Amino acid sequence: MTEWLHHLLILPILVPLAVAAALVPINERERTLKGSIGFVSTxxxxxxxxxLMRLAAAGEDSLPGDGVYQLGNWPAPFGIVLVLDRLSALLLCLTSGLALAAQVYSMARWHTAGHHFHSLVQLLLAGLNGAFLTGDLFNLFVFFEMMLAASYGLLLHGSGPLRVKAGLHYVAINLAASSLFLIGVSLIYGTTGTLNMADLATKLAALTPESRMLVETGAALLGIAFLVKAGMWPLGFWLPTAYAAATPPAAAVFAILTKVGIYIILRLHLLVFGAAAGASAGFGQSWLLAGGMATIAFGAIGVLASQAMGRLAGYSVLVSSGTLLAAIGLGHEEMLAGALFYLVSSTLTIAAFFLLIELVERGRDAAADVLAVTMEAYGDFDQDEEEEEAGVAIPGTMAVLGLCFSLCAVLMAGLPPLSGFIAKFALLKGLFDMSAADPAMAISAADWTYVTLIILSGLAAMIAMNRIGIRTFWASIEGTIPRVVIIEITPVAVLLAACLFLSFQAGPAMRYMQATADDLLAPALHSERVLSAPRAGGR
Incomplete structure (x- = not known):
């Protein structure tokens, strides 16, 4: 039984990879069949x-093989290893949940907009899962490229001039980032002789100053590549346009892509450049802090300036990334659990919002939107006309869409009592608990700046969502009632229900996040677990 459970660790990579290959030769006219196979796979x-998440929650001792899977039965650092802990299990579950929602939504009509949609989703899922599970940098590069290759196709899915233009920019920028990734990996391997992250963590402190400089140069290049994907300012200028141009199911899955960069930065920052790294401890932390705060400010301004909901969602992704990057840059251990809770809540919310946007805008007229903005600025042109009705009846479809939109607005603004508020409260509570636990650790100017940006970004989201919501659902200009089918609104409702579940089960969720944070803050135990894992058969 234990051996069977051990092999579960590789299934999140093998299953979607095999299904992606199997779906390619099936004729595109059989899209319903391909969609059904892809859905079952996901x-x-x-x-x-x-x-796996349930096993990880019980502790590493409950995981078969201590959560280390040795491909080819070669032990680390000589062979390729997959490593499961609470953080990777959490992100695996989040990724597959988003992929399920996107696939169900796409089967209404979006999977017919281009070729091989379901194959691309499976390939993206395999790349994401591999990136979260891999224990060495080279295979991280392999899975990173697999993920990017699939995302290129998904962004261009559906064609159209705006989508093609944004897609070509996205491809060019990410190819440049991949080149930096490869150069950085080469520098690290040439200096240390290893790319296993656990092994690298044990060797860094003993490096000579010359070797340390090369490793830090390689790490800086890796950091740039990951920060491009995470969307840190000024490297994330491409993100709002690209995400707004993508089809709704593709954009919903893309909500997790920025978290890949943040996951790797967090993993390397605490494992490789933790307190045991000697002179390299905390490498790049100040850059993460400054860049994260600039990203929050840039994203909040973009949210306020956005007139289209797609761009508003894209800038909200930047606010989410900046909040997490700045939390890492502050270096306060007490904030880590809150940051992980915020990661999950913001990803679910933004994914649901990307799916909802197309449903809401389906019945909107662009000319009516322009006229609504004009009337908002200059007033009604015919104010002397007597109103015929005291109110406007809201059709059932618009009521459901309006409820979902309101939940998204509350979650994105971080208003109580939903998970968006709980996540921000946990972040700020960790910040103030740090000062209360140690009077010598007074709250610094950087801490207060972070608090201010968190509050102002929430205010910006509330203003922007209220403005767009009033124009869409309460304006006197009437649009066509959109036709929404069950398989389109269901994924939105499920993602928002997951946020509600996080709100009502915040206690158990925060305990899991705190246990995850404790694991991340014990890098020596992680390295020992990976490097001392026994080979299959006890040899």
Whole structure:
């Protein structure tokens, strides 16, 4: 039984990879069949990741093989290893859940907009899962490229001049980032002789100053590549346009892509450049702090300036990334659990919002939107005309869409009592608890700046969502009632229900996040677990 559970660790990579290859030769006229196969595949992966998350929640001792899977039965650092802990299990479950929602939504009509949609989703899922599970930098590069290759196709899915233009920019920028990734990996391997992250963490402190400089140069290049994907200012200028141009199901899955960069930065920052790294401890932390705060400010301004909901969602992704990057840059251990809670809540919210946007705008007229803005600025042109009705009846479809939009607005603004508020409260509570626990650790100017930006970014989201919501649902200019089918609104409702579940089960969720944070803050135990994992058969 234990051996069987051990092999579950590789299924989140093998299953979508095999299904992606199997779907390619099936004729595109059989899209319903391809969609059904893809859905079953993602559902299997989701169930597997739930089992893995349950095992991880019980502790590493409950994981078969201590959560280390040695491909080819070669031990680290000589062979390729997959490593499961609470953080990777959490992100695996989140990724497969978003992929399920996107696939169900796409089967209404979006999977017919281009070729091989379901194959690309499976390939993206395999790349993401591999990036979260891999224990060495070279295979991280392999899975990173697999993920990017699939995202290129998904962004261009559906064609159209705006989508093609944004897609070509996205491809060029990410190819440049991949080149930096490869150069950085080469510098680190040439200096240390290893790319296993656990092994690298044990060797860094003993490096000579000359070797340390090369490793830090390689790490800086890696950091740039990951920060491009995370969307840190000024490297994330491409993100709002690209995400707004993508089809709704593709954009919903893309909500997790920025978290890949943040995951790797967090993993390397605490494992490789932690307190045991000697002179390299905390490498790049000040840059993460400054860049994260600039990203929050840039994203909040973009949210306020956005007139289109797609761009508003894209800038909200930047606010989310900046909040997490700045939390890492502050270096306060007490904030880590709150940051992980915020990562999950913001990703679910933004993914749901990307799916909702197309449903809401389906019945909107662009000319009516322009006229609504004009009337808002200059007033009604015919104010002397007597109103015929005291109110406007809201059709059932618009009522459901309006409820979902309101939940998204509350979550994105961080208003109580939902998970967006709980996440921000946990972040700020960790910040103030740090000062209360140690009077010598007074709250610094950087801490207060972070608090101010968190509050102002929430205010910006509230203003922007209220403005767009009033124009869409309460303006006197009437649009066509959109036709929404069940398989389109269901994924939105499920993602928002997951946020509600986080709100009502915040206690158990925060305990899991705190246990995850404790794991990350014990890098020596992680390295020992990976490097001392026994080979299969006890040899």
């Amino acid at each position: 559902l299997v992966v989701f169930v597997v990741t739930m089992i």
